Every structure is written in structure tokens, then in C-alpha cells.
Amino acid sequence: MSSSERTPDPTRRSERSRRSILSAAFELVSEVGYGKLTIEAIAARAGVGKQTIYRWWPSKGAVVLDAFLARGESEQGEIRLPDTGDIEADLKAVLRPTVEELKDPRYDVPFRALLIEAQTDPTLTAQIVERLLEPQMEATRERLRSARRAGQLAGDADLDVAVELLFGPLYHRWLLRTAPLTERYADTVVELALRALRPAGRD
Amino acid sequence: MSSSERTPDPTRRSERSRRSILSAAFELVSEVGYGKLTIEAIAARAGVGKQTIYRWWPSKGAVVLDAFLARGESEQGEIRLPDTGDIEADLKAVLRPTVEELKDPRYDVPFRALLIEAQTDPTLTAQIVERLLEPQMEATRERLRSARRAGQLAGDADLDVAVELLFGPLYHRWLLRTAPLTERYADTVVELALRALRPAGRD
Numbered sequence: 001m002s003s004s005e006r007t008p009d010p011t012r013r014s015e016r017s018r019r020s021i022l023s024a025a026f027e028l029v030s031e032v033g034y035g036k037l038t039i040e041a042i043a044a045r046a047g048v049g050k051q052t053i054y055r056w057w058p059s060k061g062a063v064v065l066d067a068f069l070a071r072g073e074s075e076q077g078e079i080r081l082p083d084t085g086d087i088e089a090d091l092k093a094v095l096r097p098t099v100e101e102l103k104d105p106r107y108d109v110p111f112r113a114l115l116i117e118a119q120t121d122p123t124l125t126a127q128i129v130e131r132l133l134e135p136q137m138e139a140t141r142e143r144l145r146s147a148r149r150a151g152q153l154a155g156d157a158d159l160d161v162a163v164e165l166l167f168g169p170l171y172h173r174w175l176l177r178t179a180p181l182t183e184r185y186a187d188t189v190v191e192l193a194l195r196a197l198r199p200a201g202r203d
Numbered sequence: 204m205s206s207s208e209r210t211p212d213p214t215r216r217s218e219r220s221r222r223s224i225l226s227a228a229f230e231l232v233s234e235v236g237y238g239k240l241t242i243e244a245i246a247a248r249a250g251v252g253k254q255t256i257y258r259w260w261p262s263k264g265a266v267v268l269d270a271f272l273a274r275g276e277s278e279q280g281e282i283r284l285p286d287t288g289d290i291e292a293d294l295k296a297v298l299r300p301t302v303e304e305l306k307d308p309r310y311d312v313p314f315r316a317l318l319i320e321a322q323t324d325p326t327l328t329a330q331i332v333e334r335l336l337e338p339q340m341e342a343t344r345e346r347l348r349s350a351r352r353a354g355q356l357a358g359d360a361d362l363d364v365a366v367e368l369l370f371g372p373l374y375h376r377w378l379l380r381t382a383p384l385t386e387r388y389a390d391t392v393v394e395l396a397l398r399a400l401r402p403a404g405r406d
Contacts, residue, residue, distance in 0.1 A: 035323075112322050113322075115322075115378070115379070116319045116322055118380075119315050119316075119318075119319055119378075120238075125379075125380050126380075128379070129379065129380060129381055133379060133381060134381075137381070158391055158395075160382065161372070161388065161391045161392065161395060162395070164372040164375050164376060164381065164392075165368065165371075165372055165392065165395055165396075167375060168368075168371035168372035168373070168374065168375035168376070169364070169367040169368055169371035169372070170371070171371065171374070171375050171378070171379065172367050172370060172371035172374050172375065173367060173371070175318070175322075175374070175378060176318070176328075176331070176332065176336060176374065177321075177328050177329075177332060178332055178336060178337075178340070178367065179363065185364065188361055188364045189364065189367075189368065192361075192364060192365070192368055192396075192399040192400070193368075193395075193399065195398065195399040195400075196395040196396065196398040196399035197395070197398075
């Protein structure tokens with residue numbers, strides 16, 4: 001038995017508080033909407049003092065972003081795309097759940113709110129890109145790299161643009177509401193993007 | 204000489220007021236930002252009563268949207284893409300100026316603000332899609348249709364998805380700030396989208 005199990009562990013207690021705050025934020029943003037969400041309400045639901053939240057997060061947006069990311073941690077661990085050898089199937093296996101998530105009010109409402117906040121808060125924007133969007137894009141890029149090594153994509157395919165060719169049309173339809181966002185749409189986007197990226201002469 | 208030229212014309216006077224209001228809104232939103240823009244300030248700058256604005260527009264968002272659209276009217280007339288026979292050049296001739304516009308603070312600030320408003324105002328969203336985005340997308344679709352008729356695109360190319368494959372990656376990078384938005388990026392998006400849409404076996 002290590003000494004840390006015999007004495008109270010402040011790190012562990014902090015971690016419990018952190019998790020309570022993030023769960024409370026995630027639940028509340030769905031219940032009351034982002035605009036009406038307050039740090040006071042999050043503190044009350046989490047059973048902590050308001051000052052605890054202010055000590056760890058600079059803004060409401062920062063708490064909600066962490067609440068989002070904490071969801072990801074518990075559900076997915078590190079982001080990694082399947083690699084079955086079939087690049088089309090593997091990309092569809094990522095874009096379809098992304099569509100489902102964007103349509104799920106538990107994600108749609110707070111994620112939209114975060115992106116609204118980000119438009120006028122450059123620090124939050126940078127955090128969203130670095131911690132929420134980039135890991136997903138990098139995992140996708142990694143899967144595309146593997147397909148390129150296998151000769152399934154053109155050797156000179158620009159993978160930075162490729163990932164935005166995949167996610168861009170999804171976010172465009174979701175954020176601008178140009179038309180209904182469906183799994184069929186995600187599939188078509190994958191199929192078109194792959195035609196764009198395959199080696200010359202192969203369709 | 205028709206009788207309408209001899210008597211004061213209330214329609215024409217209204218049209219003058221409308222134009223003054225829209226110019227004032229467009230100028231002010233760049234000067235003070237969307238958040239601090241007020242109907243009062245627009246009325247004062249346009250030299251009209253506040254009530255005139257409230258009579259014609261239901262919300263600040265609606266005035267700013269019309270200010271945006273009025274810009275388009277005077278600068279472009281009906282939206283129509285060039286048709287030189289070279290689909291790649293013609294699409295680049297549209298996406299490059301779109302990038303420039305999105306980066307120009309005179310457009311970036313109010314357009315971003317409109318899209319923020321739209322996230323919580325379904326009527327404004329529908330208006331933005333119908334009056335601002337859809338005309339541009341339909342003009343692009345029309346140019347793609349012409350290329351398809353000329354055998355430059357696959358006969359079964361889904362042109363509704365195709366336009367979002369072109370604009371989606373632009374808006375993705377602009378709204379989510381994943382990386383710098385450049386003309387080179389717009390060109391690469393056009394080149395990739397066209398590879399996706401060309402007839403099988405042609406690259």
C-alpha cells in the first residue's frame with residue numbers, strides 16, 4: 001500500500017471537482033442553452049464554489065469547451081480512425097457519426113454556441129482548433145497518409161486540403177443550414193473527395 | 204412626359220430612404236462592429252426616423268442582411284459566372300474573389316455577425332440561405348451544368364453536393380480558422396473538386 005492511499009489526496013479531490021464541473025456544464029448547456037448558462041448554475045449543480053471555477057477557467061466558453069473535450073475523452077480515448085485497408089469505408093465510418101453528432105441536440109446546441117463565442121474570442125478560437133478540431137483532422141490525415149502509402153491515393157495529394165474537403169462540406173451544411181445534413185450526404189462527400197485524391201487514371 | 208414625372212413620387216422617395224438606411228448600416232457595422240450597432244445610429248446616419256426602419260425591417264439582423272445584399276446588387280447585378288469554356292478558370296475566377304471578400308474586414312465583420320445571429324434566429328437563417336448564399340450557389344451550379352453538357356463533368360455528377368464541395372472548404376477555413384485562407388487554397392479546392400467531378404478515366 002503506497003503512502004498516497006493512506007493520506008487524503010488533494011490531486012484526486014481536484015480531479016473529482018473538475019469532472020463534476022464539466023459534467024454539470026455539459027448537462028446545463030443542453031438544458032438551458034448557452035446564453036442562459038451561468039457560472040453560478042454550474043457551481044451549484046457541481047457542488048463547488050463559484051471561485052473554484054473562476055480559478056481554473058477564464059470564461060464560460062472555456063468551461064464549455066473543456067466539457068466537450070471531457071466527453072470525447074471518456075467515450076473515445078485518443079482519436080484514431082479505423083484502418084481496415086478500405087479507405088472509403090473507414091472515412092465513412094468517421095463522417096457518418098460526425099453527422100449524427102452534429103444533429104444530436106446534446107452536441108449541436110453547445111458546439112454551435114462555442115463557435116459563436118469563438119468568432120469574437122481569438123483565444124477560444126485557437127483552443128477550439130487546437131484541442132477539438134485539429135485532433136480529429138490529424139487522425140483523418142494520418143489515415144489518408146496510410147492510404148497514400150498503400151498507393152490508394154495520389155503521391156502528391158495535399159492532405160491538409162483533403163481533410164477540409166471532407167469536413168468542410170459537412171460543417172458548411174450544418175452551420176449555414178443550406179440543406180438537410182444526412183448520412184447519405186456524408187457518403188457522397190467521401191466518394192467525391194476520394195475521386196479527387198486517387199492516383200491519375202484510377203476511378 | 205408621363206404624369207409620374209410631374210408629381211412628387213413617394214415610391215422614389217422611399218427608395219432613396221431605403222438606400223440611405225442600407226448604406227448607413229453597411230458603413231456603421233464596419234465602424235462600430237455588429238454588437239454595438241443600433242437602429243438609432245443607423246437612423247441618425249441615414250437622416251430618417253427610427254420608426255421608418257422599424258416599419259421596414261423586423262430586426263437589426265434583417266437590416267444588415269439587406270445592406271449586404273444591396274452591395275451585391277450595385278456591384279454585380281444578377282449573379283452569373285463567366286463561361287469561357289474553361290470550367291477550371293471560371294470557377295477560380297469566382298472562388299478567388301470570394302476569398303478576398305471573406306478576408307476584407309468590410310465584409311468579414313458584418314458577415315460573421317450575421318451568421319452568428321442566424322444561429323439563434325431561424326427566420327434570418329432562411330433569409331441568408333435564400334437571398335445571399337443560394338443565388339451564388341445556383342449561379343455556380345448553372346456553370347457546372349453547362350460544363351456537364353459540354354462533357355467536361357461526369358453525366359451523373361451530383362451538382363448540389365458539388366457546390367458545397369467548392370464553397371464548404373472555404374467557409375470551413377474562414378469560420379473555424381483552421382489555417383490561413385489564401386487564393387492558393389481556393390485554387391487547390393477548385394482543382395480537387397474538378398478531379399472529383401470529371402468523367403471516369405479523365406484527369
